[in-house]
Amino acid sequence: DLFKRHPLNCRWSLWYLKGDRNKDWEDCLKKVATIDTVEDFWALYNATQSASGLNWNSDYYLFKEGIKPMWEDENNVKGGRWLVVVDRQRRAELLDQYWLELLMAMVGEQFEEHGEFICGAVVNVRSKGDKVSLWTRDSMQDEVNLRIGLILKSKLNIPDTQIMRYEVHKDSSVRTGSMVKPRITLPLNGKFDILNSIF
Numbered sequence: 001d002l003f004k005r006h007p008l009n010c011r012w013s014l015w016y017l018k019g020d021r022n023k024d025w026e027d028c029l030k031k032v033a034t035i036d037t038v039e040d041f042w043a044l045y046n047a048t049q050s051a052s053g054l055n056w057n058s059d060y061y062l063f064k065e066g067i068k069p070m071w072e073d074e075n076n077v078k079g080g081r082w083l084v085v086v087d088r089q090r091r092a093e094l095l096d097q098y099w100l101e102l103l104m105a106m107v108g109e110q111f112e113e114h115g116e117f118i119c120g121a122v123v124n125v126r127s128k129g130d131k132v133s134l135w136t137r138d139s140m141q142d143e144v145n146l147r148i149g150l151i152l153k154s155k156l157n158i159p160d161t162q163i164m165r166y167e168v169h170k171d172s173s174v175r176t177g178s179m180v181k182p183r184i185t186l187p188l189n190g191k192f193d194i195l196n197s198i199f
Contacts, residue, residue: 005037005038005039006037006038006039007036007037007038008035008036008037008038008041008107009107009109009115010036010064010065011034011035011036011064011065012034012035012036012041012062012063012064012065012106012107012120013031013032013033013034013035013062013063013064013065014031014032014033014034014035014044014048014060014061014062015029015030015031015032015059015060015061015062015063015069016029016030016032016048016058016059016060016061017029017030017058017059017060017061018055018057018058019056019057019058019059025070026070029069029070032044032048034065035107038107041103041107045100045103048060050096051095051096051099051123051125051130052091052092052095052096052125054125055125056125056126056127057125057126058125059122059123059124059125060099060122060123061120061121061122062103062106062107062120062121063119063120063121063135064118064119064120067119067120069120069122069135071169071170071172071173075119075137076119076135076137076169077169077170078137078138078139078140078169078170079119079135079136079137079138079139079168079169080135080136080139080145080166080167080168080169080183081122081133081134081135081136081166081167081169081172082133082134082136082145082148082149082152082164082165082166083131083133083164083165083166083167084098084131084132084133084152084156084158084162084164085129085130085131085162086098086129086130086131086132087162088129088130091130095123095125095130095132097156098123098132098156099121099123099132101155101156101157102121102132102134102152102155102156103121105151105152105155106118106120106121106134110151110155111147111148111151111152112147112151114144114147114148116137117136117137117138117141117144117145117148118134118135118136118137118148119135119136119137120134120135121133121134121135122135134148134152135169136148139166139168139169139170139183142183142184145166145183145184146166146184149164149166149184149186150186152164153186158186160187163185163186163187164185164186165180165182165184165185166182166183166184166185167180167182167183168180168183
């Protein structure tokens with residue numbers, strides 16, 4: 001029993017992207033490994049560079065097996081993402097913590113009955129500010145996405161002074177370089193008619 005392995009609910013693939021302006025984005029994307037047990041998760045996490053140790057313009061993606069970490073994938077094309085911007089002054093303290101908490105919540109099925117809506121998690125390491133995000137399958141499922149966002153906010157211990165945004169992939173893909181209008185923001189401030197029926 002000492003060597004018993006603990007299966008995860010589904011298989012997950014870790015992808016790594018090292019930004020290179022001279023290559024197509026997809027050519028820069030490499031699959032690192034696929035895991036299906038708790039033990040594999042920790043072995044992979046401990047064997048890979050921490051998020052804070054990555055070079056600028058690098059990304060990690062942990063997605064359900066069979067889902068490519070890109071908007072165009074059929075599982076993502078109608079979806080969106082919860083976006084958390086890492087406070088630059090607290091980068092050393094928060095970036096790795098946010099990334100690990102997000103991964104553990106995701107592979108540990110901590111999003112209640114909404115796990116089927118989860119596609120994957122992303123960390124973007126950038127000199128102008130790091131981001132972590134959780135991708136969901138259907139951007140129009142407001143009640144589901146709100147609940148996922150509230151759980152994520154709790155797991156990452158995000159204070160009410162920090163805004164979390166849920167963005168629709170389709171909006172992001174057509175508005176390169178400009179601010180996307182979020183479909184949902186947390187904390188809620190009572191202005192979102194779309195969500196009034198939930199409460």
